[in-house]
Amino acid sequence: MIEITNRLNLKEEYKGKELWNQTLCYPFYIELDNTKIGCIGFNTNTHNPVNVVEILHLEIKRELRGQGFGRKVMRIICELADKHSIILDVMPEPLDKSSKHTRDQLRAWYADFSFVLCNPRGFTMERHPKKEHK
Structure with missing residues (x-):
């Protein structure tokens, strides 16, 4: 069973570590x-309305990628957002130059979860909660 836990130790080696130290990131x-x-x-920074949560970083260990874990996690996040009427924001960007996914591929991946571009020239995508959820 996949779980999302808050037992993160920032000494662990994840690419988002530096980002977490510089933002109001959870x-x-x-x-x-x-x-x-x-x-x-x-x-959940002060510039966003209360019901908006930005996904800053999603990373699955390299050796486990391509097995659907990221997709399962995103389904959990979307279900929680629907349940609590939360708008999700994301700026799809490759983690680094070694990433196998391009910005366009990441946009398509997020679009599978009902994220849409905020404007044609922008980079940010958002997903509004679905009225009916399980």
């Missing part, structure tokens, strides 16, 4: 059967 581990498989960071 980092969480992604765990599978009590084993850390990745991390996700959220931002």
Whole structure:
């Protein structure tokens, strides 16, 4: 079972570590059967309305990528956002130059979860909560 836990130790080596130290980010581990498989960071900064949460970072350990874990995590996040009427924001960007996904591929991935570009020239995508959720 995949869980999102707040037991993150920033000494762990994740690419988002520097970002977390510089923002109002809330980092969480992604765990599978009590084993850390990745991390996700959220931002609820003062510039956003109360019901908006920004996804700053989503990372699955390199050796576990391509197995659907990121997709499962995003489904959990979207279900929680729907349940609590939260708008999700994200700026899809590759983690670094070694990332196998381009910005366009990441945009398409987020679009699968009903994220839409805020404007054609912009980089930010957002997802509004669905009225009916399970």
